[in-house]
Amino acid sequence: MATKALAPEISTWPDENPQLIGCRCGSCGATAFPVQDHCPRCSSAQMSELLLPRRGTVIAWTTQGFPPGAPYAGPTGKDFVPFGVGLVELGFGEDAVIRVEGRLTENDPAKLKFGQQVELTMIPFTTDADGNEIVTFAFQPV
Structure with missing residues (x-):
């Protein structure tokens, strides 16, 4: 088993101290979870992965x-x-x-x-x- x-x-599990994986827009700075292809605020496709606190x-x-x-x-x-x-x-x-x-x-x-x-x-x-x-x-x- x-x-x-x-x-x-959506996370770095099985890391010992896992973090959720989100993303940040390179155009407007909005943060999203889970990772998105386009910004939910400005529709930009300039999203980069971000490990959340x-x-x-x-x-x-x-x-x-x-x-x-x-x-x-x-x-x-x-x-x-x-x-x-x-x-x-x-x-x-x-x-x-x-x-x-x-x-x-x-x-x-x-x-x-x-x-x-x-x-x-x-x-x-x-x-x-x-x-x-x-x-x-x-x-x-x-």
């Missing part, structure tokens, strides 16, 4: 209490475990570069807070038909 990333093209701040959050709709490929039924979802601003203060929506390792609303500092990690997501463990990115409290 092997461990594979759900979307291997590992740490950031939760600026919005909710909990997902039921399995998402298609194309969700994770556990359902009795195997589904509610999870936290957050909008995380990566980087701090003037060094913040982008907001990324992702899973949170915490799913207890009493433990989730606006302004909470988090760090990128990889977590188990599901097992594929061949028995491989599939991991995805998430943000854990610092």
Whole structure:
């Protein structure tokens, strides 16, 4: 059995300290995640890859209490475990570069807070038909 990333093209996993891979527009400086062919702000094709900061701040959050709709490929039924979802601003203060929506390792609303500092990690997501463990990115409290 092997461990594979759900979307291997969006991060540097299996690096010891993985980072998400975004891009920056050479024309207007906009940052996007995941990598885009054209800038979402000015439509320029001058996009260059950018490794995003590992740490950031939760600026919005909710909990997902039921399995998402298609194309969700994770556990359902009795195997589904509610999870936290957050909008995380990566980087701090003037060094913040982008907001990324992702899973949170915490799913207890009493433990989730606006302004909470988090760090990128990889977590188990599901097992594929061949028995491989599939991991995805998430943000854990610092």
